[in-house]
Amino acid sequence: MQLLKDRIQKEGRVLPGNIIKVDGFLNHRVDIRLMEEIAKEFELYFNTRDITMVLTAEASGIALAAICAQRYNVPMVFAKKAKSDNIEGGLYQSEIYSYTYKKKVTQILSKEWLTAGDRVLIIDDFMANGEAVRGLCDLVSQAGAALMGVGIAIEKGFQGGGDRLRNMGVNYHALAVIESAEPGHIVFRDDM
Amino acid sequence: MQLLKDRIQKEGRVLPGNIIKVDGFLNHRVDIRLMEEIAKEFELYFNTRDITMVLTAEASGIALAAICAQRYNVPMVFAKKAKSDNIEGGLYQSEIYSYTYKKKVTQILSKEWLTAGDRVLIIDDFMANGEAVRGLCDLVSQAGAALMGVGIAIEKGFQGGGDRLRNMGVNYHALAVIESAEPGHIVFRDDM
Numbered sequence: 001m002q003l004l005k006d007r008i009q010k011e012g013r014v015l016p017g018n019i020i021k022v023d024g025f026l027n028h029r030v031d032i033r034l035m036e037e038i039a040k041e042f043e044l045y046f047n048t049r050d051i052t053m054v055l056t057a058e059a060s061g062i063a064l065a066a067i068c069a070q071r072y073n074v075p076m077v078f079a080k081k082a083k084s085d086n087i088e089g090g091l092y093q094s095e096i097y098s099y100t101y102k103k104k105v106t107q108i109l110s111k112e113w114l115t116a117g118d119r120v121l122i123i124d125d126f127m128a129n130g131e132a133v134r135g136l137c138d139l140v141s142q143a144g145a146a147l148m149g150v151g152i153a154i155e156k157g158f159q160g161g162g163d164r165l166r167n168m169g170v171n172y173h174a175l176a177v178i179e180s181a182e183p184g185h186i187v188f189r190d191d192m
Numbered sequence: 193m194q195l196l197k198d199r200i201q202k203e204g205r206v207l208p209g210n211i212i213k214v215d216g217f218l219n220h221r222v223d224i225r226l227m228e229e230i231a232k233e234f235e236l237y238f239n240t241r242d243i244t245m246v247l248t249a250e251a252s253g254i255a256l257a258a259i260c261a262q263r264y265n266v267p268m269v270f271a272k273k274a275k276s277d278n279i280e281g282g283l284y285q286s287e288i289y290s291y292t293y294k295k296k297v298t299q300i301l302s303k304e305w306l307t308a309g310d311r312v313l314i315i316d317d318f319m320a321n322g323e324a325v326r327g328l329c330d331l332v333s334q335a336g337a338a339l340m341g342v343g344i345a346i347e348k349g350f351q352g353g354g355d356r357l358r359n360m361g362v363n364y365h366a367l368a369v370i371e372s373a374e375p376g377h378i379v380f381r382d383d384m
């Protein structure tokens with residue numbers, strides 16, 4: 001998606017440790033108009049009229065997922081981290097490793113809001129190692145629901161999370177795949 | 193806001209410890225159409241044409257804040273919890289106590305995305321003790337930005353957070369103020 005790649009080239013910054021900072025438009029300050037364009041772009045890859053919900057993981061995916069759900073006219077559900085006291089029993093749970101927080105995190109999702117009849121489109125803003133999405137796929141599987149696709153705005157292609165999903169045959173699409181990132185020099189994988 | 197109160201009465205549940213569960217439409221599974229109605233309703237109370245950004249706190253406020261920012265045609269910024277490694281220095285920080293997680297949490301916000309020239313509308317889905325919003329107000333103050341208002345969808349009136357803001361003279365509005373909550377019996381404060 002050229003618009004997104006242009007924004008990454010113009011405003012993204014590469015920090016030591018291959019961290020790609022896009023927090024001016026994607027995951028800290030959010031450009032809602034860009035989210036609308038991303039939501040439109042996903043329609044090229046996913047049959048959004050055939051889904052019953054958009055699923056994401058807290059926190060940074062929520063804004064994009066909300067705008068997608070709005071466009072596709074379905075509810076948005078987000079898996080929560082860890083245990084808060086306002087979710088009762090009846091939870092799906094998946095264990096993932098958060099590289100951001102450098103610890104294991106448990107994703108939880110109430111069984112009330114994801115059931116075997118659901119047709120789920122997973123949306124997230126960013127994929128690196130893919131742990132968050134792996135956990136979401138696991139939640140969908142636990143529910144016996146249908147995984148209709150996984151849509152990611154920006155993938156760090158060199159960290160393998162996206163390729164693992166591609167190799168599993170998941171209907172996976174990322175709109176900008178970063179192949180290498182050095183300060184001042186970001187290279188995208190060829191469009192698929 | 194009658195539509196919101198009706199949803200709370202119909203779908204909300206009261207758990208032991210005065211926990212009000214509205215996670216079927218507000219903060220786990222999110223009804224985006226309802227968020228759109230809430231965003232419209234806030235226009236009765238706030239001059240949304242005079243703001244430069246919507247500010248919220250991760251995680252559950254993000255969906256509502258995104259839909260509000262979309263309607264008011266401004267970016268949405270969310271304060272993050274704790275320290276992740278993809279935010280550099282140059283941060284505003286505020287310490288709050290999270291009753292949900294029963295521990296101190298540090299809210300952080302990059303100085304890049306909130307500056308003295310900003311006119312900020314704080315939006316959150318839920319207010320109980322008001323710690324999250326108190327922290328957000330503190331971030332706005334640290335930036336020297338103008339706090340144009342604080343809009344909350346559901347307030348637990350009996351926990352005092354909303355009244356503290358009202359007494360401070362903040363332009364504060366909650367669309368449904370719950371005065372008391374017992375299992376099967378939710379009472380709202382009279383409309384203001």
